[in-house]
Amino acid sequence: MLIRILAKLSVVGVCCLLLNPAMAAGDPQAGQFVFSTCAGCHSSPGKTHVYPTYHVPRLGGQTGEYIKVALEAYRSGERDHPTMLANVADLGDTQIADLVAYLTQVDTRPQSPPVRGNVSAGRETAQRTGCAGCHGVDGKTPLLPAYPVLAGQHENYLAHTLHEYRDGSRRQAIMVGIAGGLSDRDIADLAAYYASLPPALDYVRYRQPR
Numbered sequence: 001m002l003i004r005i006l007a008k009l010s011v012v013g014v015c016c017l018l019l020n021p022a023m024a025a026g027d028p029q030a031g032q033f034v035f036s037t038c039a040g041c042h043s044s045p046g047k048t049h050v051y052p053t054y055h056v057p058r059l060g061g062q063t064g065e066y067i068k069v070a071l072e073a074y075r076s077g078e079r080d081h082p083t084m085l086a087n088v089a090d091l092g093d094t095q096i097a098d099l100v101a102y103l104t105q106v107d108t109r110p111q112s113p114p115v116r117g118n119v120s121a122g123r124e125t126a127q128r129t130g131c132a133g134c135h136g137v138d139g140k141t142p143l144l145p146a147y148p149v150l151a152g153q154h155e156n157y158l159a160h161t162l163h164e165y166r167d168g169s170r171r172q173a174i175m176v177g178i179a180g181g182l183s184d185r186d187i188a189d190l191a192a193y194y195a196s197l198p199p200a201l202d203y204v205r206y207r208q209p210r
Protein backbone atom coordinates (compact mmCIF):
# COMPACT_ATOMS: atom_id res chain seq x y z
CA MET A 1 0.00 0.00 0.00
CA LEU A 2 2.67 2.46 1.08
CA ILE A 3 4.73 1.56 -1.95
CA ARG A 4 1.75 2.22 -4.21
CA ILE A 5 1.21 5.66 -2.62
CA LEU A 6 4.89 6.47 -2.99
CA ALA A 7 4.80 5.37 -6.61
CA LYS A 8 1.84 7.68 -7.24
CA LEU A 9 3.58 10.56 -5.52
CA SER A 10 6.66 10.11 -7.64
CA VAL A 11 4.52 10.15 -10.79
CA VAL A 12 3.05 13.46 -9.59
CA GLY A 13 6.57 14.68 -8.87
CA VAL A 14 7.79 13.80 -12.35
CA CYS A 15 4.80 15.49 -13.97
CA CYS A 16 5.43 18.70 -12.02
CA LEU A 17 9.11 18.67 -12.91
CA LEU A 18 8.17 18.38 -16.54
CA LEU A 19 5.67 21.22 -16.27
CA ASN A 20 8.20 23.51 -14.68
CA PRO A 21 11.58 22.53 -16.06
CA ALA A 22 13.46 25.82 -15.57
CA MET A 23 12.56 26.01 -11.91
CA ALA A 24 13.34 22.36 -11.27
CA ALA A 25 16.68 22.37 -13.05
CA GLY A 26 18.34 25.09 -10.97
CA ASP A 27 21.54 24.27 -9.16
CA PRO A 28 21.93 26.54 -6.11
CA GLN A 29 25.70 26.11 -5.94
CA ALA A 30 26.13 27.15 -9.54
CA GLY A 31 23.72 30.01 -8.79
CA GLN A 32 25.85 31.15 -5.86
CA PHE A 33 28.83 31.33 -8.17
CA VAL A 34 26.95 33.47 -10.71
CA PHE A 35 25.55 35.65 -7.91
CA SER A 36 29.08 36.65 -6.88
CA THR A 37 28.91 39.19 -9.73
CA CYS A 38 25.57 40.53 -8.43
CA ALA A 39 26.13 40.61 -4.66
CA GLY A 40 28.15 43.84 -4.69
CA CYS A 41 25.01 45.68 -5.71
CA HIS A 42 22.19 43.53 -4.37
CA SER A 43 23.54 42.49 -0.99
CA SER A 44 25.60 45.48 0.13
CA PRO A 45 23.93 47.55 2.85
CA GLY A 46 23.00 51.02 1.66
CA LYS A 47 24.00 50.38 -1.96
CA THR A 48 22.21 52.82 -4.22
CA HIS A 49 21.66 53.27 -7.91
CA VAL A 50 23.48 56.46 -8.81
CA TYR A 51 20.98 58.35 -10.91
CA PRO A 52 18.16 58.51 -10.10
CA THR A 53 19.14 57.64 -6.55
CA TYR A 54 17.33 54.71 -4.97
CA HIS A 55 18.42 51.62 -3.10
CA VAL A 56 19.20 48.60 -5.24
CA PRO A 57 16.24 46.22 -4.72
CA ARG A 58 16.44 43.40 -2.26
CA LEU A 59 16.17 39.99 -3.82
CA GLY A 60 16.02 37.73 -0.74
CA GLY A 61 12.39 36.90 0.00
CA GLN A 62 11.26 37.49 -3.55
CA THR A 63 9.40 34.70 -5.38
CA GLY A 64 11.60 32.64 -7.70
CA GLU A 65 9.10 33.02 -10.53
CA TYR A 66 9.18 36.80 -10.35
CA ILE A 67 13.00 36.84 -10.25
CA LYS A 68 12.95 34.75 -13.41
CA VAL A 69 10.39 37.02 -15.10
CA ALA A 70 12.42 40.10 -14.16
CA LEU A 71 15.75 38.70 -15.39
CA GLU A 72 14.20 37.63 -18.69
CA ALA A 73 12.61 41.06 -19.11
CA TYR A 74 15.98 42.80 -18.62
CA ARG A 75 17.64 40.35 -20.98
CA SER A 76 15.09 40.94 -23.73
CA GLY A 77 15.12 44.71 -23.20
CA GLU A 78 11.40 44.71 -22.35
CA ARG A 79 12.45 46.08 -18.98
CA ASP A 80 14.80 48.82 -20.02
CA HIS A 81 17.71 49.23 -17.62
CA PRO A 82 21.25 49.45 -19.06
CA THR A 83 23.02 48.31 -15.86
CA MET A 84 20.88 45.23 -15.42
CA LEU A 85 21.02 44.51 -19.15
CA ALA A 86 24.82 44.51 -18.94
CA ASN A 87 24.61 42.03 -16.08
CA VAL A 88 22.18 39.58 -17.63
CA ALA A 89 22.81 39.91 -21.38
CA ASP A 90 25.10 36.88 -21.41
CA LEU A 91 23.13 34.71 -19.01
CA GLY A 92 21.57 31.56 -20.43
CA ASP A 93 18.31 30.02 -19.23
CA THR A 94 20.24 27.50 -17.14
CA GLN A 95 22.14 30.23 -15.31
CA ILE A 96 18.88 32.06 -14.63
CA ALA A 97 17.42 28.85 -13.19
CA ASP A 98 20.57 28.40 -11.08
CA LEU A 99 20.30 31.98 -9.77
CA VAL A 100 16.65 31.42 -8.90
CA ALA A 101 17.53 28.21 -7.06
CA TYR A 102 20.18 30.05 -5.05
CA LEU A 103 18.20 33.21 -4.36
CA THR A 104 15.20 31.29 -3.07
CA GLN A 105 17.32 29.31 -0.65
CA VAL A 106 19.44 31.91 1.08
CA ASP A 107 18.73 35.30 2.50
CA THR A 108 20.74 37.69 0.39
CA ARG A 109 19.12 40.81 1.79
CA PRO A 110 21.15 43.69 3.01
CA GLN A 111 19.72 45.58 5.98
CA SER A 112 16.93 47.93 5.03
CA PRO A 113 17.20 51.66 5.63
CA PRO A 114 14.52 53.10 7.94
CA VAL A 115 11.11 53.90 6.49
CA ARG A 116 10.49 57.66 6.28
CA GLY A 117 7.00 58.07 4.85
CA ASN A 118 3.48 57.81 6.25
CA VAL A 119 2.82 54.12 6.83
CA SER A 120 -0.77 54.42 8.07
CA ALA A 121 -1.78 56.66 5.15
CA GLY A 122 -0.18 54.06 2.85
CA ARG A 123 -2.19 51.27 4.45
CA GLU A 124 -5.39 53.17 3.67
CA THR A 125 -4.30 53.95 0.13
CA ALA A 126 -3.46 50.28 -0.45
CA GLN A 127 -6.95 49.31 0.70
CA ARG A 128 -8.58 51.98 -1.45
CA THR A 129 -6.63 51.05 -4.57
CA GLY A 130 -6.88 47.26 -4.20
CA CYS A 131 -3.19 46.32 -4.26
CA ALA A 132 -3.86 43.31 -2.02
CA GLY A 133 -5.85 41.62 -4.78
CA CYS A 134 -2.57 40.78 -6.52
CA HIS A 135 0.21 41.41 -3.99
CA GLY A 136 -1.54 39.81 -0.99
CA VAL A 137 -2.97 41.41 2.17
CA ASP A 138 0.44 41.13 3.79
CA GLY A 139 2.36 42.16 0.67
CA LYS A 140 4.07 38.80 0.54
CA THR A 141 1.48 36.28 -0.59
CA PRO A 142 0.95 37.30 -4.22
CA LEU A 143 -2.02 35.98 -6.16
CA LEU A 144 0.35 34.37 -8.68
CA PRO A 145 3.96 33.43 -7.99
CA ALA A 146 5.11 35.55 -10.95
CA TYR A 147 3.78 38.64 -9.14
CA PRO A 148 6.34 40.29 -6.90
CA VAL A 149 6.52 40.36 -3.13
CA LEU A 150 6.52 43.99 -1.95
CA ALA A 151 6.81 43.52 1.82
CA GLY A 152 10.13 44.75 3.16
CA GLN A 153 11.38 46.05 -0.19
CA HIS A 154 13.29 49.34 -0.01
CA GLU A 155 10.96 52.32 0.22
CA ASN A 156 12.68 54.48 -2.38
CA TYR A 157 12.91 51.58 -4.84
CA LEU A 158 9.16 50.93 -4.53
CA ALA A 159 8.44 54.63 -5.09
CA HIS A 160 10.82 54.70 -8.06
CA THR A 161 9.07 51.77 -9.75
CA LEU A 162 5.62 53.25 -9.22
CA HIS A 163 6.78 56.52 -10.83
CA GLU A 164 8.24 54.52 -13.71
CA TYR A 165 4.98 52.64 -14.28
CA ARG A 166 3.07 55.90 -14.09
CA ASP A 167 5.27 57.67 -16.66
CA GLY A 168 5.41 54.52 -18.81
CA SER A 169 9.20 54.04 -18.69
CA ARG A 170 8.58 50.66 -17.07
CA ARG A 171 6.13 49.07 -19.42
CA GLN A 172 4.05 46.36 -17.84
CA ALA A 173 0.43 46.70 -18.81
CA ILE A 174 -1.21 45.79 -15.49
CA MET A 175 0.93 48.10 -13.37
CA VAL A 176 0.96 50.93 -15.92
CA GLY A 177 -2.84 50.89 -15.71
CA ILE A 178 -2.83 50.89 -11.92
CA ALA A 179 -0.10 53.49 -11.36
CA GLY A 180 -1.76 55.86 -13.85
CA GLY A 181 -4.36 56.64 -11.19
CA LEU A 182 -1.91 57.34 -8.35
CA SER A 183 -0.85 60.80 -7.14
CA ASP A 184 2.67 61.61 -5.94
CA ARG A 185 1.33 61.48 -2.38
CA ASP A 186 -0.26 58.05 -2.98
CA ILE A 187 3.05 56.73 -4.32
CA ALA A 188 5.04 58.02 -1.34
CA ASP A 189 2.52 56.60 1.14
CA LEU A 190 2.23 53.20 -0.60
CA ALA A 191 6.01 52.85 -0.75
CA ALA A 192 6.28 53.59 2.98
CA TYR A 193 3.55 51.09 3.82
CA TYR A 194 4.95 48.18 1.82
CA ALA A 195 8.53 48.88 2.93
CA SER A 196 7.35 48.77 6.55
CA LEU A 197 5.81 45.29 6.32
CA PRO A 198 7.85 42.35 7.62
CA PRO A 199 9.75 40.84 4.72
CA ALA A 200 8.66 37.63 3.13
CA LEU A 201 11.08 35.07 4.19
CA ASP A 202 10.51 31.46 4.98
CA TYR A 203 14.23 31.57 5.52
CA VAL A 204 14.58 34.59 7.75
CA ARG A 205 17.74 33.37 9.36
CA TYR A 206 20.65 33.36 7.00
CA ARG A 207 21.34 29.84 5.88
CA GLN A 208 24.90 29.20 4.93
CA PRO A 209 24.85 27.25 1.68
CA ARG A 210 26.50 23.92 2.11
Ligand code: HEC
Nearest residue numbers: 035037038041049056057067070071081083084087088099
Ligand atom coordinates in the same frame (compact mmCIF):
# COMPACT_ATOMS: atom_id res chain seq x y z
C1 HEC B 1 25.80 47.64 -10.71
C2 HEC B 1 24.76 47.18 -9.79
C3 HEC B 1 24.00 45.90 -10.15
C4 HEC B 1 24.52 44.64 -10.45
C5 HEC B 1 25.98 44.23 -10.55
C6 HEC B 1 23.37 43.77 -10.60
N1 HEC B 1 22.20 44.45 -10.41
FE1 HEC B 1 20.32 43.68 -10.44
N2 HEC B 1 19.55 45.53 -10.21
C7 HEC B 1 20.27 46.70 -10.04
C8 HEC B 1 19.36 47.84 -10.04
C9 HEC B 1 19.75 49.31 -9.88
C10 HEC B 1 18.06 47.30 -10.22
C11 HEC B 1 16.72 48.06 -10.35
C12 HEC B 1 16.54 48.35 -11.84
C13 HEC B 1 15.17 48.86 -12.20
O1 HEC B 1 14.80 49.93 -11.71
O2 HEC B 1 14.48 48.17 -12.98
C14 HEC B 1 18.21 45.87 -10.31
C15 HEC B 1 17.15 44.97 -10.44
C16 HEC B 1 17.26 43.59 -10.39
C17 HEC B 1 16.15 42.67 -10.33
C18 HEC B 1 14.67 43.04 -10.29
C19 HEC B 1 14.24 43.25 -8.85
C20 HEC B 1 12.80 43.64 -8.70
O3 HEC B 1 12.33 43.70 -7.55
O4 HEC B 1 12.14 43.89 -9.70
C21 HEC B 1 16.67 41.41 -10.27
C22 HEC B 1 15.92 40.10 -10.18
C23 HEC B 1 18.11 41.55 -10.32
N3 HEC B 1 18.44 42.88 -10.39
C24 HEC B 1 19.02 40.48 -10.28
C25 HEC B 1 20.40 40.65 -10.53
C26 HEC B 1 21.30 39.54 -10.79
C27 HEC B 1 20.90 38.08 -10.75
C28 HEC B 1 22.52 40.09 -11.02
C29 HEC B 1 23.82 39.38 -11.37
C30 HEC B 1 23.76 38.53 -12.53
C31 HEC B 1 22.40 41.53 -10.86
N4 HEC B 1 21.08 41.82 -10.59
C32 HEC B 1 23.46 42.42 -10.94
C33 HEC B 1 21.64 46.79 -9.87
C34 HEC B 1 22.54 45.76 -10.13
Ligand code: HEC
Nearest residue numbers: 129130131133134135147148158161162172174175178190
Ligand atom coordinates in the same frame (compact mmCIF):
# COMPACT_ATOMS: atom_id res chain seq x y z
C1 HEC C 1 -4.05 43.04 -11.14
C2 HEC C 1 -2.86 42.69 -10.38
C3 HEC C 1 -2.09 43.81 -9.69
C4 HEC C 1 -2.59 44.81 -8.87
C5 HEC C 1 -4.05 45.09 -8.47
C6 HEC C 1 -1.43 45.55 -8.40
N1 HEC C 1 -0.28 45.01 -8.91
FE1 HEC C 1 1.60 45.71 -8.59
N2 HEC C 1 2.35 44.29 -9.86
C7 HEC C 1 1.60 43.37 -10.54
C8 HEC C 1 2.46 42.63 -11.46
C9 HEC C 1 2.03 41.52 -12.39
C10 HEC C 1 3.76 43.18 -11.31
C11 HEC C 1 5.05 42.78 -12.05
C12 HEC C 1 5.16 43.77 -13.21
C13 HEC C 1 6.48 43.75 -13.94
O1 HEC C 1 6.95 42.66 -14.29
O2 HEC C 1 7.04 44.85 -14.15
C14 HEC C 1 3.65 44.20 -10.28
C15 HEC C 1 4.73 44.99 -9.86
C16 HEC C 1 4.66 45.93 -8.87
C17 HEC C 1 5.79 46.67 -8.35
C18 HEC C 1 7.26 46.49 -8.76
C19 HEC C 1 7.93 45.59 -7.75
C20 HEC C 1 9.38 45.33 -8.05
O3 HEC C 1 10.00 44.56 -7.27
O4 HEC C 1 9.95 45.86 -9.00
C21 HEC C 1 5.30 47.52 -7.39
C22 HEC C 1 6.10 48.48 -6.54
C23 HEC C 1 3.86 47.32 -7.32
N3 HEC C 1 3.51 46.35 -8.24
C24 HEC C 1 3.03 47.99 -6.45
C25 HEC C 1 1.62 47.91 -6.49
C26 HEC C 1 0.75 48.75 -5.72
C27 HEC C 1 1.21 49.80 -4.72
C28 HEC C 1 -0.54 48.41 -6.04
C29 HEC C 1 -1.83 49.06 -5.59
C30 HEC C 1 -1.92 50.49 -5.90
C31 HEC C 1 -0.44 47.32 -7.03
N4 HEC C 1 0.89 47.06 -7.28
C32 HEC C 1 -1.51 46.66 -7.57
C33 HEC C 1 0.24 43.14 -10.39
C34 HEC C 1 -0.64 43.96 -9.70
